[in-house]
Amino acid sequence: MEKKIKVLIAKPGLDGHDRGAKVVSRALRDAGMEVIYTGIRQTPEQIVATAIQEDVDSIGLSCLSGAHNKLFPKVVNLLREKGAGDVLVFGGGIIPDEDIQGLKDAGIAEIFLPGASTETTIAFIKEHVK
Amino acid sequence: MEDLVDGLLSGKVRSLAKAITVVENDRPGKRELLTRIYPKTGNAYLLGITGPPGAGKSTLTDKVIASLRRQGKTVGVIAVDPSSPFSGGAILGDRIRMQQHALDEGVFIRSMATRSHLGGLAKNTVDVIHLLDAAGKDVIIVETVGVGQDEVDIVRIAQTTVVVMVPGLGDSVQIAKAGVMEIADVFAINKADRDGADKLYSEIRAMLDMVKGTIKPEVFRTVAVDDVGIEELVQGIFAHGARVEASGLIEKKRAQKAESELRAYIVDNIMERSTGLAVYDEVVKRVAAKEITPMDGVEALFAGLGMTNKES
Amino acid sequence: MSCTDKKARLAERQTQWQGMVDKALSRFPERKEVFTTTSGIEMKRLFGPADVDAVDYLEDVGFPGEFPFTRGVQPTMYRGRFWTMRQYAGFGSARQTNERYRYLLGQGQTGLSVAFDLPTQIGYDSDMELADGEVGKVGVAIDSLADMEILFDQIALDQVSTSMTINAPAAVLLAMYIAVAEKQGVSSDKLRGTIQNDVLKEYFARGTYIFPPQPSMKIITDIFSYCKDNLPNWNTISISGYHIREAGSSAVQEVAFTLADGLAYVGAAIKSGLDVDDFAKRLSFFFNVHNNFLEEVAKFRAARRLWARLMKERFGAKKAASMMMRFHTQTAGCSLTAQQPDNNVVRVTMQALAAVLGGTNSLHTNSRDEALCLPTEDSVRIALRTQQIIAHESGVADTIDPLAGSYMVESMTSEIEAKALAYIKKIDDLGGVVKAIEAGFMQQEIGDSAYAYQKSVETGDQVIVGVNKFTVQEAPPTNLLRIKQEMEIEQRKSLAAVKAGRDAAAVSNSLKTLRQVAESGDNLMPAIVAAVKTYATLGEVCGVLREVFGEYIES
Numbered sequence: 003m004e005k006k007i008k009v010l011i012a013k014p015g016l017d018g019h020d021r022g023a024k025v026v027s028r029a030l031r032d033a034g035m036e037v038i039y040t041g042i043r044q045t046p047e048q049i050v051a052t053a054i055q056e057d058v059d060s061i062g063l064s065c066l067s068g069a070h071n072k073l074f075p076k077v078v079n080l081l082r083e084k085g086a087g088d089v090l091v092f093g094g095g096i097i098p099d100e101d102i103q104g105l106k107d108a109g110i111a112e113i114f115l116p117g118a119s120t121e122t123t124i125a126f127i128k129e130h131v132k
Numbered sequence: 133m134e135d136l137v138d139g140l141l142s143g144k145v146r147s148l149a150k151a152i153t154v155v156e157n158d159r160p161g162k163r164e165l166l167t168r169i170y171p172k173t174g175n176a177y178l179l180g181i182t183g184p185p186g187a188g189k190s191t192l193t194d195k196v197i198a199s200l201r202r203q204g205k206t207v208g209v210i211a212v213d214p215s216s217p218f219s220g221g222a223i224l225g226d227r228i229r230m231q232q233h234a235l236d237e238g239v240f241i242r243s244m245a246t247r248s249h250l251g252g253l254a255k256n257t258v259d260v261i262h263l264l265d266a267a268g269k270d271v272i273i274v275e276t277v278g279v280g281q282d283e284v285d286i287v288r289i290a291q292t293t294v295v296v297m298v299p300g301l302g303d304s305v306q307i308a309k310a311g312v313m314e315i316a317d318v319f320a321i322n323k324a325d326r327d328g329a330d331k332l333y334s335e336i337r338a339m340l341d342m343v344k345g346t347i348k349p350e351v352f353r354t355v356a357v358d359d360v361g362i363e364e365l366v367q368g369i370f371a372h373g374a375r376v377e378a379s380g381l382i383e384k385k386r387a388q389k390a391e392s393e394l395r396a397y398i399v400d401n402i403m404e405r406s407t408g409l410a411v412y413d414e415v416v417k418r419v420a421a422k423e424i425t426p427m428d429g430v431e432a433l434f435a436g437l438g439m440t441n442k443e444s
Numbered sequence: 445m446s447c448t449d450k451k452a453r454l455a456e457r458q459t460q461w462q463g464m465v466d467k468a469l470s471r472f473p474e475r476k477e478v479f480t481t482t483s484g485i486e487m488k489r490l491f492g493p494a495d496v497d498a499v500d501y502l503e504d505v506g507f508p509g510e511f512p513f514t515r516g517v518q519p520t521m522y523r524g525r526f527w528t529m530r531q532y533a534g535f536g537s538a539r540q541t542n543e544r545y546r547y548l549l550g551q552g553q554t555g556l557s558v559a560f561d562l563p564t565q566i567g568y569d570s571d572m573e574l575a576d577g578e579v580g581k582v583g584v585a586i587d588s589l590a591d592m593e594i595l596f597d598q599i600a601l602d603q604v605s606t607s608m609t610i611n612a613p614a615a616v617l618l619a620m621y622i623a624v625a626e627k628q629g630v631s632s633d634k635l636r637g638t639i640q641n642d643v644l645k646e647y648f649a650r651g652t653y654i655f656p657p658q659p660s661m662k663i664i665t666d667i668f669s670y671c672k673d674n675l676p677n678w679n680t681i682s683i684s685g686y687h688i689r690e691a692g693s694s695a696v697q698e699v700a701f702t703l704a705d706g707l708a709y710v711g712a713a714i715k716s717g718l719d720v721d722d723f724a725k726r727l728s729f730f731f732n733v734h735n736n737f738l739e740e741v742a743k744f745r746a747a748r749r750l751w752a753r754l755m756k757e758r759f760g761a762k763k764a765a766s767m768m769m770r771f772h773t774q775t776a777g778c779s780l781t782a783q784q785p786d787n788n789v790v791r792v793t794m795q796a797l798a799a800v801l802g803g804t805n806s807l808h809t810n811s812r813d814e815a816l817c818l819p820t821e822d823s824v825r826i827a828l829r830t831q832q833i834i835a836h837e838s839g840v841a842d843t844i845d846p847l848a849g850s851y852m853v854e855s856m857t858s859e860i861e862a863k864a865l866a867y868i869k870k871i872d873d874l875g876g877v878v879k880a881i882e883a884g885f886m887q888q889e890i891g892d893s894a895y896a897y898q899k900s901v902e903t904g905d906q907v908i909v910g911v912n913k914f915t916v917q918e919a920p921p922t923n924l925l926r927i928k929q930e931m932e933i934e935q936r937k938s939l940a941a942v943k944a945g946r947d948a949a950a951v952s953n954s955l956k957t958l959r960q961v962a963e964s965g966d967n968l969m970p971a972i973v974a975a976v977k978t979y980a981t982l983g984e985v986c987g988v989l990r991e992v993f994g995e996y997i998e999s
Contacts, residue, residue, distance in 0.1 A: 016562035018651010025898045031221035041228040041998040048234040057149040072577030099920035117911045
């Protein structure tokens with residue numbers, strides 16, 4: 003059987019704007035992926051524990067509150083600590099250009115900004131998940 | 133594979149998760165993995181939670197987990213959600229309601245999509261149950277919508293199956309239609325603070341009165357969102373298990389369980405052998421064209437696979 | 445000429461015209477086969493008298509200030525006074541935000557609108573673990589009365605009206621506002637303003653809930669009751685469609701779900717023993733205004749008419765003020781693009797104009813850079829100037845409801861009203877809003893609309909200028925307003941200082957009393973006011989309520 007790509011879509015932090023996360027979840031489902039959606043207000047610890055139990059190939063983080071610089075790297079670091087550094091992490095939200103390089107240096111593979119198409123996200127995951 | 137087995141048996145979360153992926157995707161090494169861990173299985177209490185969409189199964193499961201944890205039991209959860217028939221993808225959202233347990237090392241939750249292939253769900257779920265069992269979980273909960281033979285097979289394997297009902301979803305029709313009377317060991321009327329809960333209660337009781345012989349299922353009222361009635365329900369679950377154990381029915385239940393497990397494998401095995409073969413496609417075509425009946429189709433298929441059928 | 449003759453002639457001419465159209469179509473097909481609005485309402489090629497056949501002027505449109513208020517809630521509308529120009533603002537510390545407020549008031553703004561940061565909105569103090577990285581980010585951080593005193597420093601609370609976007613902990617922030625006013629020597633009956641206090645939409649559109657629906661509704665009706673006696677000029681709730689639209693709903697869904705929430709609040713208040721005509725005049729609403737200009741104008745007119753009818757028919761409201769829908773409008777944040785951000789000025793202008801033509805009572809215009817970050821002072825000024833130009837230069841405010849009588853607008857108004865009412869009936873069938881939330885109904889409907897919209901943008905069916913058409917290579921934007929990380933540390937320090945300097949026994953006693961009141965089911969407001977005056981923190985007060993009421997888990 004063809005292996006299904008499994009993705010965790012998670013919202014770290016306190017903002018409740020889940021429109022983007024939900025739209026991306028649906029788009030990934032329609033691209034044939036299995037999406038775990040864990041709802042809003044998840045701590046990095048919860049996200050990483052979930053990713054490990056579900057053995058996902060990738061994690062998509064959505065944050066619109068401006069707390070991305072703190073929360074996204076924390077997720078990557080925790081994954082590495084737990085021996086799951088191979089999980090592909092990408093992010094989206096209202097993220098200033100000047101923060102993107104720092105996030106990439108911290109191990110976030112890609113950042114999708116407002117206006118990015120879901121097609122781009124899908125193509126990215128398919129290309130990078132081994 | 134060696135590492136995976138050792139890790140799983142010593143309780144490593146990541147090994148268990150990886151092993152499940154191997155099993156769920158029929159990856160190489162699956163047979164060996166299952167063979168290795170099989171002797172370590174048989175200790176967990178298997179609990180099925182089923183009911184129609186909107187009955188509040190996930191919330192109920194969440195509270196049952198909490199109750200079991202208070203008793204010091206470790207818990208494994210398999211939350212099954214349907215795959216999209218169009219894309220084959222799925223959104224697995226049952227976990228949302230269980231995230232309070234995400235950091236509890238005594239709880240392991242895994243979401244599974246029904247995927248499309250026949251029989252596969254039941255068989256894969258059985259395999260995952262074995263893995264959780266071998267990893268030492270005291271109680272394993274399988275939460276499913278309970279539609280279709282596949283899912284009925286899953287709950288049949290359970291020691292105790294809880295059927296969750298909710299007032300106002302068509303009630304008695306719902307009970308009869310779902311055909312759940314035969315699989316329910318315990319009923320939970322969830323959202324019992326709503327109008328119609330009393331009516332549903334008496335309807336269930338009335339139907340149970342018509343069932344003869346076996347152990348009568350108990351009916352509990354819960355309001356899972358408010359954590360009401362959960363302790364009683366959990367007690368009722370184990371009381372059911374104890375009664376089966378004490379009664380002469382245990383042998384029958386065991387046989388039933390083995391049969392269900394076996395059936396899951398049989399269906400999957402045959403499907404796996406057939407799918408993609410020319411003879412299978414041919415039979416499908418002929419049945420579709422109404423040249424032969426599905427019954428004849430099975431015989432033709434078995435003949436094509438070199439299997440003897442019961443007529444000959 | 446008799447009426448029948450006129451109709452017959454009209455039909456004949458219509459057929460003739462259709463012939464011309466067919467001929468034109470055979471040579472030049474139209475841009476699309478069907479034109480629809482966001483709500484799936486067909487935009488016909490031409491609207492005419494037949495489309496408003498069912499509209500009765502006196503019954504359905506009427507005069508401004510009269511039932512069913514389709515043309516507006518005041519008899520003279522903007523000829524007397526313009527709408528309130530109210531820019532939502534708040535970021536960083538109370539001190540920084542106070543400076544921005546005084547700047548805005550100096551620039552001619554007529555009301556304040558407070559944005560709180562997320563920890564404040566969810567009832568956590570800045571020093572709590574979950575607040576990590578969020579302090580001061582999307583609004584101002586308020587931990588205790590000390591911060592609130594700084595926030596309104598040198599702003600006379602009897603001279604401004606203040607709107608606070610606060611929901612689950614609304615009672616606590618209102619209590620702090622009352623306490624600050626008292627220190628300024630302003631009695632609470634002089635206070636004018638609004639708290640959002642609309643928790644229902646938090647469960648399905650915005651996400652800053654704390655408690656489960658039951659106790660949340662109880663807190664809300666406590667506030668209604670307290671304000672009726674103590675803050676007669678305070679708008680006790682702002683029933684909000686804004687965030688429902690931001691979450692991806694259509695215009696019809698925005699109206700339907702907002703009004704359904706409104707019905708739930710009114711029902712709960714009546715059940716708690718209040719008389720509808722005693723509290724309904726203090727209900728206010730809050731809508732979004734999006735790009736589809738004519739649909740948006742019709743939306744506002746339809747919402748006013750439907751609310752008036754529902755209040756009269758369902759609750760037997762007798763006073764005109766109880767049926768009158770007064771609302772604030774904000775231009776659509778989700779319509780702003782990060783690409784070519786200056787284009788947003790144009791979008792906001794168009795949206796603001798629709799809100800004014802729809803008869804809004806107050807307005808916030810978004811700043812061009814909000815898809816990128818918090819707005820800079822320059823951007824905020826342009827946004828405010830946009831409103832001032834519409835008010836003073838466009839002339840649209842000089843006559844009331846100028847689009848009334850347009851075949852298209854009247855037809856669309858009726859259509860939106862009918863479709864919204866159908867949704868409300870569906871929610872009734874599900875057992876009301878709370879049950880519908882539990883069943884995920886609104887979440888699903890909004891999710892469907894949001895996904896359909898996203899797909900239409902990706903296929904290019906919906907053009908977004910600068911995003912999927914007319915794009916250019918751009919240099920990354922500069923000069924963005926950032927909240928420095930040090931702010932969080934500073935805020936924690938000042939919170940620690942407040943905690944060290946207060947009367948610990950008074951705090952613990954006030955919290956003990958609060959717990960008793962919460963458990964007894966009595967009105968919470970007096971105990972909360974007493975607690976914040978001892979400098980008990982927001983997190984401490986909400987902590988007690990969390991313990992008594994429990995917390996909501998997303999479904």
